[in-house]
Amino acid sequence: MEFSDETVMAYADGELDAATRATLEAALPHDAHLAQRVARQHALRVRLKDAFDPVLDEPLPERLLAAARGAVPARAAGNVVPLRRAVPARWSWPQWAALAASLVLGVVLSPWLGRAPGGAPLVTHDGALQAGGALARALSEQLAATQSTTAPVQIGVSFRARSGAFCRSFVLRDKSALAGVACREHDAWQLQVLAAAAGPQGATYQPAASSLPPAVAGAVDELIEGEALDARGEAAARAQGWSR
Amino acid sequence: MGAPAADLQAQLVALLPRLRRFARTLARNAHDADDLVQLALERALTRSEQLRADAPLAGWVFGIVRNAWIDELRARGRRERLFAPAEAGAQAATTDAHVAALSVQEALARLPEEQRSAVALVLVEGLSYKEAAHVMQVPIGTLTSRLARGREALQALLGDT
Numbered sequence: 001m002e003f004s005d006e007t008v009m010a011y012a013d014g015e016l017d018a019a020t021r022a023t024l025e026a027a028l029p030h031d032a033h034l035a036q037r038v039a040r041q042h043a044l045r046v047r048l049k050d051a052f053d054p055v056l057d058e059p060l061p062e063r064l065l066a067a068a069r070g071a072v073p074a075r076a077a078g079n080v081v082p083l084r085r086a087v088p089a090r091w092s093w094p095q096w097a098a099l100a101a102s103l104v105l106g107v108v109l110s111p112w113l114g115r116a117p118g119g120a121p122l123v124t125h126d127g128a129l130q131a132g133g134a135l136a137r138a139l140s141e142q143l144a145a146t147q148s149t150t151a152p153v154q155i156g157v158s159f160r161a162r163s164g165a166f167c168r169s170f171v172l173r174d175k176s177a178l179a180g181v182a183c184r185e186h187d188a189w190q191l192q193v194l195a196a197a198a199g200p201q202g203a204t205y206q207p208a209a210s211s212l213p214p215a216v217a218g219a220v221d222e223l224i225e226g227e228a229l230d231a232r233g234e235a236a237a238r239a240q241g242w243s244r
Numbered sequence: 245m246g247a248p249a250a251d252l253q254a255q256l257v258a259l260l261p262r263l264r265r266f267a268r269t270l271a272r273n274a275h276d277a278d279d280l281v282q283l284a285l286e287r288a289l290t291r292s293e294q295l296r297a298d299a300p301l302a303g304w305v306f307g308i309v310r311n312a313w314i315d316e317l318r319a320r321g322r323r324e325r326l327f328a329p330a331e332a333g334a335q336a337a338t339t340d341a342h343v344a345a346l347s348v349q350e351a352l353a354r355l356p357e358e359q360r361s362a363v364a365l366v367l368v369e370g371l372s373y374k375e376a377a378h379v380m381q382v383p384i385g386t387l388t389s390r391l392a393r394g395r396e397a398l399q400a401l402l403g404d405t
Contacts, residue, residue, distance in 0.1 A: 064285065068256040
């Protein structure tokens with residue numbers, strides 16, 4: 001009697017109905033090829049279990065235990081500042097205090113905000129954090145499709161946000177390795193999120209556009225409406241001055 | 245409303261080792277897998293009213309984990325297309341080469357998501373065909389054909405033909 005692959009598979013998985021199972025088991029002792037097919041399916045299951053079962057014995061991460069118990073997720077890592085997510089309107093002083101306290105950005109941002117050869121890349125306007133200087137120019141003019149890989153600002157993805165505004169992600173190729181997303185609103189590039197792309201030890205790290213910090217990539221996912229702009233869409237958006 | 249919140253939380257804690265194992269079959273990186281579990285736990289707790297009293301909790305949460313993973317794959321696809329055009333060629337080059345000597349994890353990671361989930365739910369998590377089909381929200385026939393194809397592909401990748 002011939003048994004199909006699906007039948008052999010179902011037998012190995014304990015999913016055969018009793019009658020077919022009995023027929024197959026009666027044939028097994030006399031059919032070496034059938035026995036081999038069954039053994040092969042068993043072997044795969046054993047191999048998979050051996051590969052993944054050790055996970056069961058690992059100590060459970062505290063954050064997962066907390067999440068299972070309904071604790072509020074402690075998402076805010078030390079090097080990430082979600083600028084707009086919680087506070088859609090304007091920054092207030094307590095938020096600036098939180099920013100200053102933030103381990104990495106406190107160090108990273110202070111020189112950026114002060115020094116201004118050709119304009120600081122981050123400026124405050126009416127309490128909101130905006131792009132300035134070379135960053136603002138790159139956001140307005142640089143096209144990801146044609147930019148030089150050595151340009152000090154690397155533009156990542158350009159897209160339309162759910163608000164209708166055009167937004168662009170960027171990485172600063174300098175010691176700060178700062179990455180972020182800015183959206184064009186009120187004739188300025190409003191920062192939505194900023195994060196350090198490299199750890200403290202990464203002072204010489206040159207971030208690739210693909211190595212966006214998860215917080216920045218996550219902000220893109222949250223903001224984006226539909227798909228991101230392709231090269232043609234990017235050029236068209238620039239031609240209309242990034243206005244809605 | 246289903247079970248009281250504290251009861252659900254206790255059950256989720258008990259389920260954690262299996263959730264982590266299942267997530268590891270989807271996301272190879274252990275940290276990514278735990279992120280997936282954390283997201284799924286948060287979603288499970290906020291959607292507990294969707295949990296039917298007569299349905300097994302494990303299958304319901306596995307489904308949430310898998311859907312979170314599919315969301316993540318979509319987001320990654322979007323990012324990879326947009327952020328890493330230069331790396332696309334490098335990745336394509338390894339797709340066909342080096343099929344020999346793959347670890348089980350590597351081999352599983354090469355399967356299409358549908359086959360990978362079917363294999364993981366039945367062969368690693370030990371779900372019945374019916375339960376696995378329910379998690380993946382497909383008919384049993386679809387589940388078994390994905391499972392059969394996934395098995396064949398895995399055995400080929402693992403050099404067991």
